[in-house]
Amino acid sequence: MTRRTSRRSGFTLLEVMLVLAILVVMGSSVTYYFVGAQQKANTRQAISQISMLEDMLTAYHMDVGSYPSTSQGLAALRTSPPELANTNIWQGPYAAKEIPPDPWRNPYQYELAAADQYMIWSWGPDQQNGTEDDIRNTQ
Numbered sequence: 001m002t003r004r005t006s007r008r009s010g011f012t013l014l015e016v017m018l019v020l021a022i023l024v025v026m027g028s029s030v031t032y033y034f035v036g037a038q039q040k041a042n043t044r045q046a047i048s049q050i051s052m053l054e055d056m057l058t059a060y061h062m063d064v065g066s067y068p069s070t071s072q073g074l075a076a077l078r079t080s081p082p083e084l085a086n087t088n089i090w091q092g093p094y095a096a097k098e099i100p101p102d103p104w105r106n107p108y109q110y111e112l113a114a115a116d117q118y119m120i121w122s123w124g125p126d127q128q129n130g131t132e133d134d135i136r137n138t139q
Helices: 011-065 073-077
Strands: 111-116 117-122
Touching: 011 073, 011 117
Parallel strands: none
Antiparallel strands: 111 117
């Protein structure tokens, strides 16, 4: 009679822990890459939306002869400002839909700096005004 040695089948705890450690490292790498890619996509989207707002403001300026005041803001692209002396010169709405929020769900900021110079900006990823990650128009 031959003696059989019984051999256990399955995985040891060490093997399972090693596989889990590898999966955690891989998952962390993918998450880190995804967050970075999402951040870049949001920044590109904000730049694109600011550019579209600039085009709308140019059309507004061509009709009205000036840019909206800071108090009128970007809402002047959707509804005629009541402060206009001649309401017939406003040929809007210049924005087909409501002005969208930035990719971080905050409203775009608008300020008329001078008669022919304005600023549009997003607070950016940190959602704080006046920090270095704010996304601004180039004008």
